[in-house]
Amino acid sequence: MIVFKTFLKVVNKSKIPIILYTVILVFFSGFNTVTNDNSTSFVATKPDILIINQDEEEGITKNLIGYIGKNSNIKTIENEKEKIEDALFYRDVNYIIYIPKNFRKDFLNFKNPTIEIKSTGDYQASLAELLLERYLKVANSYHTIIEDEDALLEKIDDTLEVETKVEITSKLDTSALDKATMYYNFTNYCILAGSIYVICLVLSTFKEEKIRKRTIVSSMSHKKHNRYLLYSNGLFALVLWLFYVVLSFLVVGDIMFSMHGLFYILNSFLFMVCALTIAFLIGNFLIDKNAINGLVNVIALGSSFLCGAFVPPEYLPDTVLKIAHVLPSYWFINTNQTIKEIEVFNVDSIRPIIINFSILLLFSIIFILITNWISYRKRKIG
Amino acid sequence: MFFHNFKYTFKVLFKNKMLIFWTFAFPIILGTFFNMAFSDIENSEKLDIIPIAIVSNESFESNSVLKETFRYLSDEDSEAQLFSTKYTNEEEAKSLLEEGDISGYLIIVDTPKVVVSTNGINETIFKSVVDEVNQNSQLIGAIAKENIEKELKNNPSINPEAIYKNAIELVQKEKANIKNISSSNLSYTMIEFYTLIAMACLYGGILGTVAINQSLANMSSTGKRVSVSPTKKRNIIFSSVLAGYLTQLIGLVLLFLYTIFVLKVDYGTHFPEIVVLSLLGSLAGLSLGIVVACLIKSNEDLKVGIMISVTMLGCFLSGMMGITMKYIVDKNIPIVNKINPVNMITDGFYSLYYYDTFDRFYGNIIGLFLFSALCISISIWSIRRQKYDSI
Numbered sequence: 001m002i003v004f005k006t007f008l009k010v011v012n013k014s015k016i017p018i019i020l021y022t023v024i025l026v027f028f029s030g031f032n033t034v035t036n037d038n039s040t041s042f043v044a045t046k047p048d049i050l051i052i053n054q055d056e057e058e059g060i061t062k063n064l065i066g067y068i069g070k071n072s073n074i075k076t077i078e079n080e081k082e083k084i085e086d087a088l089f090y091r092d093v094n095y096i097i098y099i100p101k102n103f104r105k106d107f108l109n110f111k112n113p114t115i116e117i118k119s120t121g122d123y124q125a126s127l128a129e130l131l132l133e134r135y136l137k138v139a140n141s142y143h144t145i146i147e148d149e150d151a152l153l154e155k156i157d158d159t160l161e162v163e164t165k166v167e168i169t170s171k172l173d174t175s176a177l178d179k180a181t182m183y184y185n186f187t188n189y190c191i192l193a194g195s196i197y198v199i200c201l202v203l204s205t206f207k208e209e210k211i212r213k214r215t216i217v218s219s220m221s222h223k224k225h226n227r228y229l230l231y232s233n234g235l236f237a238l239v240l241w242l243f244y245v246v247l248s249f250l251v252v253g254d255i256m257f258s259m260h261g262l263f264y265i266l267n268s269f270l271f272m273v274c275a276l277t278i279a280f281l282i283g284n285f286l287i288d289k290n291a292i293n294g295l296v297n298v299i300a301l302g303s304s305f306l307c308g309a310f311v312p313p314e315y316l317p318d319t320v321l322k323i324a325h326v327l328p329s330y331w332f333i334n335t336n337q338t339i340k341e342i343e344v345f346n347v348d349s350i351r352p353i354i355i356n357f358s359i360l361l362l363f364s365i366i367f368i369l370i371t372n373w374i375s376y377r378k379r380k381i382g
Numbered sequence: 383m384f385f386h387n388f389k390y391t392f393k394v395l396f397k398n399k400m401l402i403f404w405t406f407a408f409p410i411i412l413g414t415f416f417n418m419a420f421s422d423i424e425n426s427e428k429l430d431i432i433p434i435a436i437v438s439n440e441s442f443e444s445n446s447v448l449k450e451t452f453r454y455l456s457d458e459d460s461e462a463q464l465f466s467t468k469y470t471n472e473e474e475a476k477s478l479l480e481e482g483d484i485s486g487y488l489i490i491v492d493t494p495k496v497v498v499s500t501n502g503i504n505e506t507i508f509k510s511v512v513d514e515v516n517q518n519s520q521l522i523g524a525i526a527k528e529n530i531e532k533e534l535k536n537n538p539s540i541n542p543e544a545i546y547k548n549a550i551e552l553v554q555k556e557k558a559n560i561k562n563i564s565s566s567n568l569s570y571t572m573i574e575f576y577t578l579i580a581m582a583c584l585y586g587g588i589l590g591t592v593a594i595n596q597s598l599a600n601m602s603s604t605g606k607r608v609s610v611s612p613t614k615k616r617n618i619i620f621s622s623v624l625a626g627y628l629t630q631l632i633g634l635v636l637l638f639l640y641t642i643f644v645l646k647v648d649y650g651t652h653f654p655e656i657v658v659l660s661l662l663g664s665l666a667g668l669s670l671g672i673v674v675a676c677l678i679k680s681n682e683d684l685k686v687g688i689m690i691s692v693t694m695l696g697c698f699l700s701g702m703m704g705i706t707m708k709y710i711v712d713k714n715i716p717i718v719n720k721i722n723p724v725n726m727i728t729d730g731f732y733s734l735y736y737y738d739t740f741d742r743f744y745g746n747i748i749g750l751f752l753f754s755a756l757c758i759s760i761s762i763w764s765i766r767r768q769k770y771d772s773i
Contacts, residue, residue, distance in 0.1 A: 042498065045506040082742065083713075089570060089736055090709035098563075118564035122427035123503050127510070129560070134514055136558035141521055144552060145528045159521050164512040169479065170499040290400045298411055305415035317422040341482070 003220075003228035010202045011236060017197055018240075021190045022247070042166040046072045047124040047131075050093040052079065055103040060139065063153050067135050067160060068097065072128060094120050095128035108149060112140065135160070172343055176255040181340045183252050184264050187244050188309040188329050191272055193300035194240050196279045199233050200292045203283030234276065241272040263339045263353060270360045271332040277367035278328070284375050303329040313337060328363040331356045383613045384621045391593050391625035401588060404690070406633040409582040410640050413575065417645045420571040431466050432504045433484045438469040441490035447522075448494065451515045464511065488512060518553055525549040567648070567735050570705050573728065575647040576735075577702040580727035582637050583663035584693040586630030587671025591685050593626040594619065594675035599770055601682070606773065619765075623672065630664050650734040655743060659734070662750040663727040669757035670723065676761040696724030726750050 049072040055061045068074070075093045077083055087093045096118040100106075106113040117132070119125040138159050139152070146152045206212065206229065215225055245265055249256045256264070282295060303309075307329040308316055316324075324330040335356040342349045395401060436442060436452060443449065454460065456467040468478065475487040479499055486498035486508050494512055498505040526542070526549040533540045595601045597618045599609035608618055638660070641647040649656050670692070674685050699722055701708030708728070711719050719725040730746035737743070 042505070042509070043501045044509065045501065045503045085565075085736065086709065086712065088564070089568060089732075090706060091570065092709060092713075096564075112559050114559045114561050116561050116563045119562060120564075120568055122424075123429040123507075126429045127503065127507060130507070130510055130514075132560065133558040134517070136560070137553070137556045138517065138521055140556045140558075141525060141553050145525055145532075155524065159517050159524070162513065162517045162520055164509055164516060165493065165495040166505075166509055167495060167497045168499065168501070169497060172500070174500050291403075294400070294403050294408065297408070301412065302415055305419040311419045311423060315423045315426045316419065320418045 003225060004232050006206075007202055007229070007232040007236075010205050011198055014198050014201055018194050021193055022243075042168050044071070045124070045127065047095055047128040048073045048075050048091075048093045049128050050075045050077055050084065050087065050096045051099065052084070052096065053099045054101045055099050059104050059149050060107055060153065061099060061104045063156065064099070064135055064139075067156075068131060071131050088118055088120060091120055091122075094122060094124035095132075097132060107139070107143070110143070170343065173255060176253065177260060177340045180248070180252045180255050180260065180264055181336045182312075183248055184268055184336045185309045185312075185333050187248075187268055188271070188307065188332055189300050189304040190244060191240065191268070191275050192278070192303065192329070193296050195237050195272070195275045196282060196299060197292065197296045198236060198240075199276070199279035200283040200286055200295070201289070202229075202233065203280075204286055204289045204292065233280070237272055237276045237279075241269060244268065259345045260339055260342070263345075263350075264336065267332060267335045267339070267353075267357070270357055270364075271328065274328045274332075274360050274364045274367070277364045277371070281367045281371045281374070284371050284378070303327045306330075307333050309333060328360055331359045331363075384617045387597075387608075387613075387618055388621040388625050391596060391622045392629065394596065395589055395593060395625060395629045398592065401592060405582065405585045405589060405630065406636060409578055409585070409633075409637050412581075413578050413637070413641055413645055416571075416574045416578065420574060424569060424571060429464075429507070430504075431463060432508060433468075434465050434508055435468040435470050435475040435478050435484045435487040437472045437475050437487060437489040439472075439490065441492075442488075445490060445494075447519050448488075448490070448512075448515050451511070452488075455511065464507070522546070522549045522553050525552065565736060567650070569648070572648060572735055573701050573705045573708065573732060575641055575645070576728045576731035577697050577700050577724065578641070579634070579637065579660070579731065580663060580700065580724045581693055581697050581702065582634055583630075583660070583727055584667040584670065584696065584724055585689070586626070586633065586664050587667040587669075587674070587693070588686050588689045589626040589629050590623060590668040590671030591675040591689055592682065593622040594672055595682050595685070597622050598675070598765070599768070600679065600773060615765075623668065626671070627664065627668050630668060631661075634660055634664060648735065649731060652734050655734055655740075656731070658747065659727065659730045659743075659750075662747060662754070663723075663730070665754045666723045666726070666750045666757075669754040669761070672761045673757040676764045693724065696722050700725035700728045720749065721753070723750065723753050726753070 049068055051065055051068060051074060053061065053065065057065065075087070077087050077093070084096065088096060098116040098118075100113055100115065103113050103115070115132070115136070117129070119129065135156075139156055142152055142155045142159075146155060206215070216222070218225075245268065248264070252261075255261055278299075282299070286292065286295065303324075305311070306316075306320055307313070307324045307327055308321075309329065313321060313333060321330075335353055338352050338356070452465065452467055455462060455464045457463055458466075468475075468484070470478070472489060475484075475489070475497075478484045479487060479497065482499075485502070485504040486496055488508075489495050489497065494516065496505075496509050496512055498508070526546045529545050529549065530540065530542055533545065596604050597608045597615075598605045609615075642649070671689055674688055674692075678685055678688065697703070699707060699711050699718060708719070708725065711725075719729070726746045726749045730743055730750075733740075733742035733746065
């Protein structure tokens with residue numbers, strides 16, 4: 001009990017960083033709350049467009065704005081140069097359309113006025129450009145045969161209303177699964193950082209020479225002491241994991257009550273075990289208490305960046321992902337990504353997941369073996 | 383005495399492994415991670431070739447407009463290539479879609495229909511192109527009809543096929559008159575590296591904290607000995623701080639060299655302005671470190687902890703953990719980032735990179751200067767004429 005009490009005291013000291021990791025986790029996964037909630041009918045992706053209209057909003061100008069507005073999210077931003085430029089840089093808008101003064105008059109007089117645009121160059125912007133180009137082409141083409149503005153607008157509307165039928169096959173709630181995957185990918189950082197930080201702190205506290213000498217001369221047997229220490233650390237990791245699982249039900253929602261949810265939880269449990277063994281390994285060869293902070297940051301941040309906990313793995317360069325294969329985090333995150341894609345759970349579809357689980361377990365065993373070997377060689381005190 | 387203290391503070395700082403890790407090594411390590419994680423992200427956001435399939439049944443073969451359009455848009459030698467298209471039967475198209483090999487397929491039964499597995503940008507673009515083809519057929523039809531009617535009034539013997547062909551040409555030739563005037567410096571991941579430099583500037587403040595602690599009588603035994611020595615306090619403090627500043631600048635130069643030559647970060651072309659910004663940014667970090675050292679009466683660990691947390695909070699607000707954060711704060715609560723030294727440095731680099739004018743840059747420079755001046759004044763005011771009867 002005395003070991004456990006001391007353990008709790010040390011854990012209590014490190015509550016601030018753990019709260020911090022958790023806040024960042026909730027913040028990041030809560031960030032993506034604006035998603036479509038059904039996927040059984042097709043919903044077109046809409047780019048964010050800003051229209052700066054220097055013409056009067058009438059006739060063809062109004063019609064153009066209406067068409068763009070129907071097919072995109074129109075953003076309103078104060079008409080100040082700096083604010084507009086910032087909005088483009090930070091991708092608040094993907095595309096800015098400057099409708100020039102006298103656009104309507106010039107258009108009707110066959111002057112083919114130039115429309116200036118600013119674009120972020122990403123796929124949303126490409127989609128926006130597609131919309132604008134299409135409108136202008138259709139308008140120009142009709143204008144060659146129709147002079148009257150009202151008739152022209154009617155024809156344009158008629159043509160642009162033509163839409164293709166779309167059938168959507170997947171019945172998966174992709175947005176909820178995306179969110180769950182993002183959440184669990186991010187726990188990679190929290191679980192790693194949390195468990196390494198606390199367990200290293202505890203182990204190094206118990207390893208301080210004075211304390212260690214006192215422990216050795218105490219009536220408690222060495223084995224018992226070590227066992228308690230192991231239990232306490234295991235309990236801590238379990239509590240940390242449970243906490244993140246409970247939190248996932250709150251943040252992610254209903255999807256956690258499905259088979260998908262079960263696999264996410266199972267996967268994170270295995271990763272927690274692996275993180276525990278990593279923490280033991282580091283705690284065993286770490287001598288300087290001051291180094292813990294640096295080490296935690298390098299290991300947790302490093303494997304999170306390399307394996308795709310922060311940036312989705314599909315955005316990472318291939319070479320980085322190849323290197324990441326040697327890290328347990330890669331297999332954890334890879335499993336999360338696989339779970340997201342599964343439509344029906346059967347032996348075939350969960351085979352890759354089982355393989356990843358085994359790899360995680362293998363990592364854990366390797367870490368335990370190395371830890372034993374190191375601690376065996378370091379038994380003696382000065 | 384000035385030089386003596388300067389030299390020894392310099393040595394003490396350089397031999398402190400934890401300090402050197404946080405101020406020299408950590409920013410470089412973090413920069414490497416950023417580079418690995420973000421180097422591809424902007425490219426992945428550009429439009430890729432979209433894999434699709436088309437069910438080549440009779441209706442498709444007879445629809446020349448659709449056929450031509452997809453042949454043109456799938457041409458590997460053309461710059462306009464948008465799709466890589468497989469022509470196949472319905473069964474295979476279905477299985478390709480299930481396997482995730484294609485984004486969707488097109489099948490014509492009476493009217494064209496697009497089949498996709500999920501919502502998404504590729505799917506939207508695919509649908510959009512099919513839309514456009516249909517709209518164009520309608521457009522061509524309408525124009526041809528109008529022209530035929532017009533011609534018929536003058537000349538009863540006309541060639542409808544030629545008119546139809548003309549209409550197709552007209553529609554195809556039509557170009558939207560759009561001019562792209564966006565700046566070429568639009569790479570938002572640069573912000574990550576700017577916050578990194580800003581973080582290094584502020585972490586340099588820890589050096590200031592440690593250096594000042596060396597000469598405060600209530601902090602360390604070295605401080606006690608220094609305080610009873612017959613030397614002007616001004617000299618002691620100033621030389622310690624200068625040693626801290628110099629150490630910090632060495633770290634910053636290393637970071638700059640690493641980010642420029644290894645990570646290929648683009649700082650823009652205004653070299654003198656970058657130097658001024660870095661010097662002032664480091665000064666702001668240093669003054670923050672000094673004010674923390676002077677005002678907080680506690681052990682060194684707590685002071686360093688405060689410096690690290692304040693810096694991390696500042697980094698968070700200026701976009702290190704998510705670039706959007708900087709924009710949200712700038713847009714909604716600008717005052718927070720106006721007084722956040724990390725953001726002043728980040729924003730300074732950003733304005734040099736993105737803006738043609740210097741107004742915003744000078745705003746940041748003035749902000750950093752005022753911040754440093756304020757911190758230093760508070761520090762001087764708090765430690766001048768300090769005396770201890772017993773300690």
